[in-house]
Amino acid sequence: MTLHRITxxxxxxxxxxxxxxxxxxxxxxxxxxxxxxxxxxxxxFGGETHGDAPPVSLPRSLTETIGRVVCHRDxxxxxxxxxxxWRVLNGERELMDIAxxxxxxxxxLMARAVxxxxxxxxxxxxxxxxGGALPERFAAWFEPEHFILEAAAPFFVDRFxxxxxxxxxxxxxxxxxxxxxxxxxxxxxxxxxxxxxxEEGWRGYYESVFNPARVNPVAMRSEMPKKYWxxxxxxxxxxxxxxxxxxxxxxxxxxxxxMPAKRTPERAIEAMWDQEPKTLEELNAIIAAAGPLVPGATxxxxxxxxxxxxxxxxxxxxxxxxxxQGRPFVGPAGKLLTKAMGEVGIDRSQAYLTNAxxxxxxxxxxxxxxxxxxxxxxVKHYRPWLMKELELVRPxxxxxxxxxxxxxxxxxxxxxxxxxxxxKFGDWQGYVTVHPSYLLRLPDEETKxxxxxxxxxxLRRIRDLAHADPDTGELPLAAE
Numbered sequence: 274m275t276l277h278r279i280t281x282x283x284x285x286x287x288x289x290x291x292x293x294x295x296x297x298x299x300x301x302x303x304x305x306x307x308x309x310x311x312x313x314x315x316x317x318f319g320g321e322t323h324g325d326a327p328p329v330s331l332p333r334s335l336t337e338t339i340g341r342v343v344c345h346r347d348x349x350x351x352x353x354x355x356x357x358x359w360r361v362l363n364g365e366r367e368l369m370d371i372a373x374x375x376x377x378x379x380x381x382l383m384a385r386a387v388x389x390x391x392x393x394x395x396x397x398x399x400x401x402x403x404g405g406a407l408p409e410r411f412a413a414w415f416e417p418e419h420f421i422l423e424a425a426a427p428f429f430v431d432r433f434x435x436x437x438x439x440x441x442x443x444x445x446x447x448x449x450x451x452x453x454x455x456x457x458x459x460x461x462x463x464x465x466x467x468x469x470x471x472e473e474g475w476r477g478y479y480e481s482v483f484n485p486a487r488v489n490p491v492a493m494r495s496e497m498p499k500k501y502w503x504x505x506x507x508x509x510x511x512x513x514x515x516x517x518x519x520x521x522x523x524x525x526x527x528x529x530x531x532m533p534a535k536r537t538p539e540r541a542i543e544a545m546w547d548q549e550p551k552t553l554e555e556l557n558a559i560i561a562a563a564g565p566l567v568p569g570a571t572x573x574x575x576x577x578x579x580x581x582x583x584x585x586x587x588x589x590x591x592x593x594x595x596x597x598q599g600r601p602f603v604g605p606a607g608k609l610l611t612k613a614m615g616e617v618g619i620d621r622s623q624a625y626l627t628n629a630x631x632x633x634x635x636x637x638x639x640x641x642x643x644x645x646x647x648x649x650x651x652v653k654h655y656r657p658w659l660m661k662e663l664e665l666v667r668p669x670x671x672x673x674x675x676x677x678x679x680x681x682x683x684x685x686x687x688x689x690x691x692x693x694x695x696x697k698f699g700d701w702q703g704y705v706t707v708h709p710s711y712l713l714r715l716p717d718e719e720t721k722x723x724x725x726x727x728x729x730x731x732l733r734r735i736r737d738l739a740h741a742d743p744d745t746g747e748l749p750l751a752a753e
Contacts, residue, residue, distance in 0.1 A: 276308050281351065283311045284444060285344040285420040290351055294358055299326035304359050309351040334369040335361055341384035344420045353380060390418045394425045395640055400438055401466040411438040414465035422447055423456060428640070430454055434597065441465050553580060553665050560658055565632035566651055571596045576627030576662055583739045585625040585668035586610075587659070588708060589677035593642050596633035601626045606710035610674075613709070613725070617732040625666050629681035630655045652681050663701065670739045671701050675708030693731070695738070704738065706731040 277297070281289040297307060331339075335357065342350050357376055361368050371377055400411040411433075417425075426440060426447040433449070440447045441460035448455050550556040557575045565573070574591035577600055586602075594604035602610055611621050629652055635642040647655075659681050663671060673679045673696070680686050682698040689707060696703040707728060715721045 275306070277302055277306055278308050278310060279351070280310050280312065285423060286311075287340060287343045290339070290343055290354070294355060295326040295329055297355065298329050298358070298362060304352065304356045307352070307355060309355070311348075329358070329362070331358065331361065332366070332369055338369070338380055338384050340424075341387045342380055344387045344390075344424055345383045346419050347383060350383065353383075387419050387421060387424075390421050391425055393417075394421060395428055398429070398440065400433070400436075403466055408437060411436055412441060412465050413438070414441050414460075414462050417442060417444070420444055426454055426456075432597070550661065550665075553662065556658065556661055556665060560631055565634075566630075566654055567632065567634045569635060569637075570632035572599050573631045574599055574601055574628065574633070575631065576625055576666070577601050578621075578625030579623060580665070581667060582623060582625035583669045584619070584735065585627065585663065585666050585671045586674060587671060587678040587682060588626070588628045588674045589710075590628050590630035590644075590647055591633045592644055592710075593633065593635070596642075601628055605713060606708065609712060610709040613729055613732055617729055617736055619732060619736050625668060627659070627662060629659055629678050631658065647677060649680065649686070652677060656681050656684070669702065670735065671698060671703045672735055673698075673703060673705045675711065678708070679705055694734075702738070704731070704735050706735075 279293045279297075281293070338357075339354055342354055347353075353376065357368070357380060360376075368374060368377060372381070394415055394417055398413050398415045400413045403410040403412050422440065422442055422445050426449075429438065429440065429447075430449055435451065436449070437451055438449050441462075441464055443459050443461075446457040446460050448457060550559060553576065557573070560575065561573045570591075574595050576585075578585075588602065588606075591601065592604040592606065595601055595607070601607070614621050614624070630647045633642070634645045634647055634651070636645045637643075663682075671682065673682050676686065676689055679689070679692060679696075682701075682703065683696075687705075689705060692705045693707075694705060696705045707724070709728070712721060712724050712728060715724055
């Protein structure tokens with residue numbers, strides 16, 4: 274019996290495995306006729322398979338398992354996966370649903386181990402500034418259990434897109450230069466920076482949020498194994514925090530219970546009126562100094578556009594991408610708005626776009642930050658800044674995108690279904706329409722198409738109103 278040798282590159286060679294499976298299935302080679310090796314393995318068998326072949330249709334659950342298991346360190350991973358593929362394609366199409374099957378069970382344990390390793394890397398990797406590097410660069414050292422570098426790196430691109438960074442591991446390296454993600458050779462721990470100036474602040478933050486009443490060293494070591502501690506600056510404080518936990522709990526009990534103080538921007542608003550900002554730059558500096566009303570946002574997201582634009586669009590609050598990039602309307606809803614504006618002839622670069630609330634409010638779910646709607650009280654606190662922004666821009670027309678924007682501009686809640694269309698916001702000519710995020714949430718394509726067409730109709734009317742001659746009386750300029 275001739276054995277066919279398949280040689281894949283070391284690590285997680287998903288593309289190589291896919292090509293090999295297509296060829297093996299095309300040539301009807303059963304698992305017992307195939308030997309899988311990696312680059313450094315000796316050339317023991319002949320009959321290696323070359324070339325490409327037609328794609329193979331597999332259940333989604335199987336393709337997801339393959340994507341995880343190829344990252345595992347088990348040298349048998351490719352052989353086990355091909356056994357699974359062969360059985361699925363030869364009469365056992367529902368095999369992935371049989372959790373008790375020994376092969377399915379073993380591969381699921383391997384996939385689970387890889388998912389856990391990815392979670393650890395996402396949670397425990399810490400970048401440090403590379404001293405003396407220009408432009409500014411950051412590097413991190415991590416020791417994964419499995420070959421997960423290429424699977425994990427896109428997460429850090431999404432989170433640190435504006436930074437130039439390198440991730441160093443014993444099995445390879447990844448570099449992001451703010452334009453492209455590339456991979457390189459393995460590294461040593463000493464190739465990464467030992468510490469940087471940010472770590473003292475990070476340790477202080479960790480100590481401030483540490484809850485001594487809920488100390489559980491066993492659970493801590495289970496979730497955050499000690500092997501990761503030396504790469505994480507905050508863990509230097511853990512032994513002392515555990516040692517003093519009982520005394521801190523006693524002090525907490527002795528103190529009189531008080532309601533937590535809710536942060537409000539009254540002082541910053543008073544400072545705004547005292548300083549009487551004359552430009553948007555001066556106003557933005559005051560907003561930035563005030564900080565977020567609800568903790569968590571990366572930065573304040575200011576309005577964007579010409580200082581005296583004809584049209585001012587007001588949304589609800591920044592989203593995840595807006596918070597990371599520091600620009601309004603750059604996430605999925607913003608891209609839809611830009612597309613719609615282009616279709617009706619509104620030049621986004623000539624409009625002014627801003628939000629009623631200047632900071633991202635969210636709920637953390639795993640690694641995702643899910644948008645959380647601002648309360649009426651939070652909108653009220655941010656409203657003086659929006660009104661000052663409106664006064665400085667002095668648009669011909671101010672557009673409220675959604676109910677939160679209407680609340681901020683009108684000072685009271687008005688249903689969109691009742692207020693959609695032309696409106697007055699004090700002395701300002703206005704127009705009310707839906708927020709583009711509403712269009713993204715609609716359940717089916719037919720409903721989405723109809724709602725999008727209605728949104729385009731609103732934008733056409735906004736375009737016409739903004740370009741109307743003020744001398745006709747149809748759209749007078751804002752009061753002097």
